[in-house]
Amino acid sequence: MKKKTKSILIISLLLVFCSKCSLMNASVEYEYKDPIYNPAPSRNISLAFTKSDDHPDSFKDGMFIEGMKKTGFGTDGGFVFTKPKGPEIIKNAFITELKNLGFQVSEESKANIPEIQIQVNQFFMEPEVGLFFIDIISVIDINVHIIHKNKIYKRRFKSLGEVMNIQCYDILYPIALDRSLKNLTKKTLPEVVDLINQLQMENNAF
16 A cells, blocks of 8 residues: 555656646747758859748737647646747748858848748647647748749748657757758748749849
């Protein structure tokens, strides 16, 4: 009986501890590393990446939350905030990858070069609590606008990142986020690059 009582007590203390952790807000730092594209020779093509902002309708409640914690029972717990904020993380990732692809990237609008702007519809992470495992899911949903000579080309991209563990730790959030960002750049950049190359060919035709 004593061993059984001791085991029950230990399990109860673990549940209480984990529940308290899940009810506390967390701030996770993230830096985009290990880009998917290796540095390439310059393409001698300039572009401007001028804006990466939250969509006006994304946070109607006024709270810029990047993630949610849940208790072991699946109920909402504390909030998760990122440093830097979501739009800045996406901007840094895109600029890093575009430079590696050989583009000359500035952050100021200039005449006669394509301009990239991003609206972030969703940038969020939360756990899905199962019986034995917890999946941390990261969702990114963006609108990409490429502006050139009074024309606006629009595309929407979504990506997911996932990491599984037997317990929910703060360190899992940036891992899931990184996987989601890598998936986002793999989906988005080929189309962006094709369009920019097409616009460059049109410029050279005149």
